[in-house]
Amino acid sequence: MKMNLKNILLAAMLLMATPMVNAQFLTASDTSENSVKRYKSIINANKEIVDFIEYSLVQKGLPRHLRNLALIESHFNRNITSGAGAVGVWQFMTAHANQYGLTEQNRNDLYKSTKTAAVSLANLYKKYNNWITVVAAYNCGEGNIAKAMAAANSSQYHVFYKFLPEETINHVKKYLNACYATGELQAVLSNYNSSRMNTVFFADGGSKKDNSQLAETDINAGFNLNIIADELDVDMEKLLSWNPGISDELKQKGQSTLYLPTDLMPDFLLRKTKILSRSVKESNTPTIRQ
Structure with a gap:
């Protein structure tokens, strides 16, 4: 991957300015001993199925923690049918199965449904580039993900x-x-944060984004938009x-995400202290001059 010095400096500056998504939002909501024991018990009780699923995932170049999707979908029960009509270990709906050539009758076939x-x-990972959005899309469909992204004007799960x-x-x-129960939560969160960095920093295999692509940083109500x-x-x-x-948003919440083209973000970061100082002196609120 070719990267010039300007791209490297840009990435470093944005990395310092862009907060990681961590335990404040995306994390395990139930870390109780009972929860951990319950998940581990289901896995241990279905060891042969789990081994086959993990083998199939690894053969496809996918992480083992995706076995947890089958865990929460069906508890590895190949004969289960949901109220909505989803069938098998992977809870395939008919339309989803047909999309990949899996017949309705084979949805509870462990081998064929796992493959x-x-x-x-x-395919979902190629599209979304992080496993959290993949899990969401697997559950509600790509159409609902697209609608949520459009409504939030963001491709990042913690926003949309x-x-x-x-x-x-x-x-x-x-x-x-x-994933917390299986000791893989950090890998999932690291993957999500890595995806965020790629979205903010680079496109086209490492080249700098053009002006239509935006980087982000957080600002508070002390910043005056006119001065920015x-x-x-x-x-x-x-x-x-x-x-x-x-x-x-700045008036109501006192903070907001500021989006700027990637070639302007370094200038903002370098002048951030000066901009805030001017803002405090000239205005206590980030209002727009008429």
Whole structure:
């Protein structure tokens, strides 16, 4: 991967400015001893099935922790049928199964359904590049993910999740709980944070994003948007087009995410202290001058 010095410096500066998603949001919601024992007990009681699933995942280049998706979907019961009509260990709906050539009758076939699930999960990962969004998409479908992303104007799960069905949000929580029980939670969260960095920093195999792609950092209500625009030498209209609704969010919540093109973000970070100092002196609120 070719990276020039400017790209390296940009990545380093954004890495310092972009907060990691950690225990404050994406984490196990139930770390009780009973929860851990329950998940481990189900895995131990289905060792042959689990071994086959893990082998199939590894053969496809997928992480073993995806076995936890089958764990929360069906408890590895190949004969289970949900109220919505999902069948088997991987709880395939008819439409999802047909999409990958799995017949309705074979949805409870462990071998065929696992091979199909591995292909489906691999395809979802190519699309979303993190396992948390993959788990959400497996539950509610790619269409609902697209709608949630559009509603939130973000491709990051910790931003768009609130627009997903409650069942899907709980499904992701169960997955994180299961991964905690199996000692794989940190790997899942690290993968998510790595995906966030790739989204913020790079596109096209490591080249710097063009101006249509935005980096992000957090600001509080002490920052004046007019002064940000002035220091970066951009029109206020342009700044607001990158950050729709930011004025209201700063007023109501006292903080917001600021989005800027990747080539402008280093300038903001270098001048951040100066911008805040000017903002405090000239205005106590981030209002827009008329």
